[in-house]
Amino acid sequence: MDLQLSGRVAVVTGASKGIGLAVTRTLLSEGTRIVAASRKSTPELDALSGAADIIAAAIGADRDSVLDKAAPEMMKPVTGRLIAPQEVADVIALLASPRSAGTTGADFAVDGGLLKQI
DSSP states (O other), X not given: OOOSOTTOEEEEESTTSHHHHHHHHHHHHTTOEEEXXXXXXXXXXXXXXXXXXXXXXXXXXXXXXXXXXXXXXXXXXXXXXXXXXXXXXXXXXXXXXXXXXXOOSOOXXXXXXXXXXX
């Protein structure tokens, strides 16, 4: 199936199981970049490739090393911490609210400066 979503970004809520996990898998197979949100993680969701896998492949490390050591070190100069899920949710809530009516065609990176470092 070609949903013509390659290179696009999708936010999937409830992504850890059931329909949310199925939607996440389908969109990933279509080349969509995913922001997967859930109240808790599951092994199935953790197994899907993400930024840690991409960074690990680029530096020749394993995913756990990136999550445990490299990602916090790369972010240290900017924020010194990993971004909390609530911070991402706050930006999504703002953008979905009438308060952002004048915001058009913008990209928002809620990553603690990680993109600046890569």
